Amino acid sequence: MTIKLSSQHKKMSFSLQKLKNGFKRQGPIVWCVLDGYGLGKDDPNVNPIIAAKPTHLNSLIDTAKEQHLFKAIRAHGAAVGLPYESDMGNSEVGHNAMGCGQIYHQGTMLVDESFSSGKMFETDNWKKVVGECGKHNKTLHMFGLLSDGNIHSHMHQIFQLIDGAVKSSVKKIRVHVLLDGRDVPPESGLVYINRIEEKLASLSASGVDGKIASGGGRMYCVMDRYNSDWSIVRRGWNMMVHGHVEAADISGFYPGYFKTATEAIEKCRQLHPDKKDQYNLPFVIVGEDGKPIGKMEDGDVCINWNFRGDRAVQISRAFDEPNSTFTFFDRGVIPKVKYAGLLEYDTEVHIPNTYLVPPPEIHNTLSEYTCANGITAYAVAETHKYGHVTYFWNGNKSGYVNQSMELYECVDSLPNSETESHPEMKAVEVTDKILAALQSKKFQFLRMNYANPDMVGHTGNFDSCVRAVQCIDKQVARLAAEIEKQKGVLIITADHGNVEDKTQKGDKTSHTTADVLFTITDYSYNGEYTLVADGVKPDGEPEGPGLTNIAATVLNLFGFEAPESYRKSLIKFK
Numbered sequence: 001m002t003i004k005l006s007s008q009h010k011k012m013s014f015s016l017q018k019l020k021n022g023f024k025r026q027g028p029i030v031w032c033v034l035d036g037y038g039l040g041k042d043d044p045n046v047n048p049i050i051a052a053k054p055t056h057l058n059s060l061i062d063t064a065k066e067q068h069l070f071k072a073i074r075a076h077g078a079a080v081g082l083p084y085e086s087d088m089g090n091s092e093v094g095h096n097a098m099g100c101g102q103i104y105h106q107g108t109m110l111v112d113e114s115f116s117s118g119k120m121f122e123t124d125n126w127k128k129v130v131g132e133c134g135k136h137n138k139t140l141h142m143f144g145l146l147s148d149g150n151i152h153s154h155m156h157q158i159f160q161l162i163d164g165a166v167k168s169s170v171k172k173i174r175v176h177v178l179l180d181g182r183d184v185p186p187e188s189g190l191v192y193i194n195r196i197e198e199k200l201a202s203l204s205a206s207g208v209d210g211k212i213a214s215g216g217g218r219m220y221c222v223m224d225r226y227n228s229d230w231s232i233v234r235r236g237w238n239m240m241v242h243g244h245v246e247a248a249d250i251s252g253f254y255p256g257y258f259k260t261a262t263e264a265i266e267k268c269r270q271l272h273p274d275k276k277d278q279y280n281l282p283f284v285i286v287g288e289d290g291k292p293i294g295k296m297e298d299g300d301v302c303i304n305w306n307f308r309g310d311r312a313v314q315i316s317r318a319f320d321e322p323n324s325t326f327t328f329f330d331r332g333v334i335p336k337v338k339y340a341g342l343l344e345y346d347t348e349v350h351i352p353n354t355y356l357v358p359p360p361e362i363h364n365t366l367s368e369y370t371c372a373n374g375i376t377a378y379a380v381a382e383t384h385k386y387g388h389v390t391y392f393w394n395g396n397k398s399g400y401v402n403q404s405m406e407l408y409e410c411v412d413s414l415p416n417s418e419t420e421s422h423p424e425m426k427a428v429e430v431t432d433k434i435l436a437a438l439q440s441k442k443f444q445f446l447r448m449n450y451a452n453p454d455m456v457g458h459t460g461n462f463d464s465c466v467r468a469v470q471c472i473d474k475q476v477a478r479l480a481a482e483i484e485k486q487k488g489v490l491i492i493t494a495d496h497g498n499v500e501d502k503t504q505k506g507d508k509t510s511h512t513t514a515d516v517l518f519t520i521t522d523y524s525y526n527g528e529y530t531l532v533a534d535g536v537k538p539d540g541e542p543e544g545p546g547l548t549n550i551a552a553t554v555l556n557l558f559g560f561e562a563p564e565s566y567r568k569s570l571i572k573f574k
C-alpha cells in the first residue's frame with residue numbers, strides 16, 4: 001500500500017472554516033474507544049464477542065448499518081504508520097492516529113530507518129554514550145522487552161544495537177531481559193532467550209563478553225505505565241541495577257539467583273504454571289562465585305531498547321531524576337550510569353534526558369483544533385488506559401493542550417493481576433464519570449476508553465473475555481441513553497483488534513490485524529449524510545478508510561471543514 005505521509009514539521013494555523021452547507025450538530029459528541037475490540041469471525045468458539053451476544057452494541061450497529069453510518073476501518077500496518085501489513089495495531093499508534101487525523105511514520109519505523117541508514121550510529125548521543133563506553137572499557141547494559149511483537153520493541157533492533165556497540169569497541173555487554181508473552185504467545189519466552197543467547201555467544205569471536213545478567217516478566221518487572229504500580233518498576237530496578245531479587249519473590253523452590261535464564265524461567269513455570277511469561281518472577285544471573293554477573297557500576301552505560309513510551313517513562317525517571325523529584329521508591333545507592341532511551345518517550349516534558357532516535361513529531365492534533373475553535377473537551381479512562389486518551393491522543397505529550405477548555409479524568413484501576421478475575425475492571429466507574437460530565441453540560445466533545453476488551457484480551461482467558469464484552473455492552477447502553485436524552489452523537493470505534501480472536505485453551509494473548517468498527521449513532525439524524533459507501537475510498541486517498549479518517553469526520557459533525565493536512569472525512573452530505 002502506498003501511503004502519503006504527513007509532513008513531520010509543518011505547523012498550521014488552527015482556525016477552521018465552517019462547512020458551506022451550514023451543517024452542524026448541536027448536542028454533545030462522544031467518541032467511545034472500545035480498546036482492542038476488533039471485527040472477528042462469526043463463531044462463538046473463537047470470538048468471545050459473538051459468544052457474549054452484546055445486544056446493546058449490536059442494536060446500535062444494526063441501526064447504523066441501516067442508516068449507512070457504519071464502516072469497518074483499518075487499524076494496523078501502513079494505515080497507522082507501521083512498516084508491514086503484518087504489523088498488528090496497538091494502543092499507541094491507534095490513539096495517535098485517532099487523535100491527530102494523519103499518518104506518521106511511527107517509532108519503530110523511525111528506528112528501522114535510522115539504524116539501516118547507519119545515521120543513528122553517527123549521532124553525538126551514540127558516540128557520547130556507547131562510544132565513550134568502548135573507549136573507557138566500561139560495561140554496556142541493555143534492557144527492554146525481549147520480543148518481536150513490534151509494539152514496544154523488536155529483536156532485530158536489539159541485534160543491530162549489539163552489532164553497533166561491538167563496532168564502537170564495547171567489550172562487555174550485559175543484557176537485562178523482560179519476558180513478553182503479551183504481544184507474542186504467552187509462553188514463548190525461551191525462544192527469544194535462546195536467540196539472544198546465541199547472539200551474545202557469537203560475540204566472543206570478536207573478543208566481546210556478552211551475557212544475560214537478569215530478567216523477569218514485563219508486567220511484574222520494570223514496565224508499569226501511567227503510575228499504576230511503582231512496585232513493578234522497583235522490582236526491575238533492583239534486579240537490573242543492584243543485582244538483587246526482593247525477598248518476597250524468593251522461596252526454597254525459587255531462589256531468585258540462577259546460573260542461567262532458562263533455569264530461572266523453567267523453575268518459575270513449575271512454581272506458577274498459571275503465571276506465564278508476562279508475570280515471570282525476577283531473576284539475577286550469578287557466576288561460579290555466586291555473585292551477580294551484571295550489577296551496574298559507576299561509569300557504565302545503560303540503553304533502554306524499547307521504542308514505545310508509555311511503559312518506558314517510569315523506569316527512565318528512575319535513571320534520570322534526583323532524589324528531590326524521584327519519590328516513588330528508595331533506589332538505594334545509585335551508580336553513576338549514563339542512561340539513554342531508544343526514543344524520546346514524552347515529548348512534552350522530555351523524558352528521558354538522552355535518547356538515540358528522534359521520535360515522530362506529531363503536529364496539528366485534533367485537540368489543538370478543538371481548543372482553538374471553541375470546542376470544550378473532556379477525556380476519561382481508567383489508569384491502564386488513561387494516557388491513551390490524553391498522552392497518546394495528543395501526540396505523545398502528557399499535559400493539557402488548553403486547560404481552560406479541557407478536563408481529563410482518571411479512574412483508579414485494580415492491579416493488573418486482578419484483570420482476569422475481575423474482567424469488569426472499572427467500566428462502571430468510567431461510565432459514571434462520563435455521565436456526570438455529560439450531565440454537567442460543560443463539554444461539547446467527550447472521549448473515553450473502555451480498557452476491558454484489550455486488557456482482558458491480553459490474559460487470553462476466553463470466559464473472562466466474554467464477561468468483559470458483556471460488561472461494556474451494559475455500560476454502552478447507559479451511555480447511549482444519556483446521549484439520546486441530550487440529542488447528541490455517539491461514535492463507537494476501537495484502536496485495534498484483540499478480544500475477537502481467542503482460544504478456549506487461552507493461548508492467544510496478543511493484538512490482531514483485524515479491522516475495527518466505526519459507527520455513528522446520531523440522535524438528531526435526519527438523513528442529511530451517510531458515510532462513504534463500501535469499496536469507495538475517502539476522497540482522493542489511495543487506500544480504504546482507517547482510524548486517521550475519524551478526526552476529519554468529527555470536525556464535520558461539529559460544523560467545520562477539516563484541515564488540509566488531515567485524512568479525509570468519511571461523511572458524504574446528500
Ligand SMILES: O=C(O)[C@H](O)COP(=O)(O)O
Nearest residue numbers: 090091092151182183454
Ligand atoms: O503494553 C501493553 O499492554 C501491550 O504490549 C500492548 O497493548 P496496548 O497497545 O493495547 O496498550
Ligand SMILES: [Mn+2]
Nearest residue numbers: 035036091495
Ligand atoms: Mn489498545
Ligand SMILES: [Mn+2]
Nearest residue numbers: 036454455458
Ligand atoms: Mn493491548
